[in-house]
Amino acid sequence: MKRHIPVQIEWHPDPAQPVPVYRQILEWMYGKMESGEWPAGTRLPSQRAMARHFQVNRSTLNQALKPLLEAGVLQGRGSQGTVVASTAWSLRLPVQPDWNRYMTAGYFRANQEIVQAINTLEFDDRLIRLGTGELDPRLFPQDAFRQTLRDVADAITSLGYVEPLGMPALRQALAGYARKRNLMVAPSSILITSGALQGLQLISAGLLRGGATVYVEDPTYVKSLQVFQSAHLRLCGLPMDDQGLSLEALEKHLRQSSDIGNSVLYTIPTNHNPTGRTMSRQRRVQLLALCSRYGLPIIEDGAYEELTFDGTPPPSLKSLDIGGQVLYLGSVSKSLAPGLRIGWMIAPEPVAQRLGDVKMQIDYGASSLSQQVLARFLTSGRYAQYLDGLRCELQRRCQAACQVLSEVFTGLADWQVPQGGFYIWLTFHDRLPMDLLFRKAVSAGVLINPGDIYSSRHTQSLRLSYAYTTPDEFRRAVSRLAAVVRSSLAVSAKNSYTGLVASG
Incomplete structure (x- = not known):
């Protein structure tokens, strides 16, 4: 039974008014x-x-x-x-x-109430956003982008509809950019989407039947879970280790499955959201071989791939794919500007054309202005230059964040140092009531993302992001969070002791 959805309230009373x-x-x-x-x-x-x-x-x-x-x-x-x-x-x-x-x-499911709360509280300037999946706006390349906008303004002649696959100039620019990362692709195999998330929606609507199985890492990108569930697809979570998803678990499910031909794997192999882990090259090769053996298509989400700190991520699954079994999703929402709403899919030509037709039925194409701007930003070399500086800054912030965690949470939690991206996955040793921790953290001026929203199980984890805050802001927020955690652990210990005494 679908739950009733409460209205969201944004208004607040003013205690300074004479009216009670x-x-x-x-x-x-x-x-x-x-x-x-x-x-x-x-x-x-x-x-x-x-x-x-x-x-x-x-x-x-x-x-x-x-x-x-x-x-x-x-x-x-x-x-x-x-x-x-x-x-x-x-x-x-x-x-x-x-x-x-x-x-x-x-058919669209409502967000979990805690996700709705996060979506609202992210716009509260009084809170330090410690788990948000967005770049610090202060890192936006204002001068380079203004110059790009001037270039486009001087050259623009119209803002009409574009062809089903997207603007040819942008697809050509993306093909050239992909070749620099050893991904040989023709512009005719690229579909421009309104963000990478729309790519998942198009795949769910255009390629998969209701009830199809989607294998996902557990935990995984929360928006992907919502898209797949709203499309009435069956999710099957796979455990992860330090090198990515478990091939043993995937093969066990595939051996027992009666759904071959109506299933797909969705994975974020590089700088994974939310854990920050990166799949090793060896496991990528093994994963492709396993999926090829069972005829299982792969959706590779590369949103964080180019944010690998040293600029040399492992080869994408798509670049190792010789049989056309991988659909690759890219985006600038994480690396540049989510407000552009531009993503892309690299797929076999018939698949790109099929999903291009579906997209035309949904929104008649992504913003032509955004496509022109991104094409110019890519071909001018400004994007590559900007990324070099961004990777250095993210690495600096990550190192500072890990140092703070070592000072504050050693003995209380575990985490893995990422090779790139935005996130650190912090897992507590002792059980904590995450809903209560979320509310107490907000009261302390810190907005956190509990790990349970990314998983089908209780994780005892938080997704922390060093991408939105400066090192000083991160330190301040983590110090407040640590106080809340220690207070919650003390209350839990006291309650446990009281319960033991009462039962004795």
Whole structure:
């Protein structure tokens, strides 16, 4: 059964106003219902969540809700929580649409509530973002990009639609860029997408049947999980070691599978998200051989590949692929600018053409302006020059971050030093309530990404990012986080001791 989705609240009461806080909340809620922004059937967050968001105690919140509940405007419905029962305008309508029913009927699944919270809190400037999957905006190459925009502005003649595979100039530039990384590809095998994530959506919609099996590393990129699940594909998580996904586990599943011909492997072999691990060259060769033996196609996500610190990542699976079994996804969302919304897929020509046709049905092509800008940024040499500096800076930040972790978390957690990318996967030795840790960290001014959102199991881990913060900011955030962790461990130990005494 699909769960009912609570409305997200961004507004906050102002304690400095002469109007009591409870009255502000009451009037604001009534205004949302009176205006129709919250129609009948709208589910509110839990009272605990609302009290935490409004930064009031439960009695103050109850004081605000009581008149609405007594008037029948709000109604408690057990496990569904508090919902809007009626509004002034809805009472005048002969038939009221049940928007909750519509919202739970769509095929896109709702994000986990903690993911929704992260998506909202990432825009709160009071928090240090310790787990975010985005580059520090202060690293953006402003001068080089402005020059590129001027170049494009001088040459631009129109902003019309482009052909199904994308702008030829950009595909040519990407083919040339790929050749420098020993990936021989023709422009006709490149499909421009609106970000690499859309590549996964196109594959799910255009190549896979409902119920198909997608083998993934566990943990893996959270957005990929959402895309595959919303497409009604069956996920099969594979354990990882220091060199990447376990080939033994994959082969065991393949031997037992009755789904050959309707399954695919999705992997991030270089600077993995969220663990930061990089698959060894030997294992890449073995993985290709194993998948070839079972006829299993591979989706290779190369979003972090060019962020390897020394500039020489292991060869991509696609560059080792001689049989056309690998679909390669690339993007500049991690290396340059997510706002460009430009990614690409390298695939056999018939596959690129099929998915190009699907894309035309969805959005009629990625932004032609963004494509022109990226093509110029690539061919001018500015992108390669920028990447050299970016890799050095990321390496500096990574080294500083690992030093801080050694000072603060030695004995409490384990981690692996990455070769590139954004992330460090921090795994605690002792069990911690991750939801509570998340809330306490936010209260301490730190936004973290619990590892459980990337996995089907309880991980006891956090995804830490050194890409968004300066070393000083990272140190400050980790110090606050360590205080929260130690406090939580102390409470857990006390509760365990109390439980033992009581049972004795």
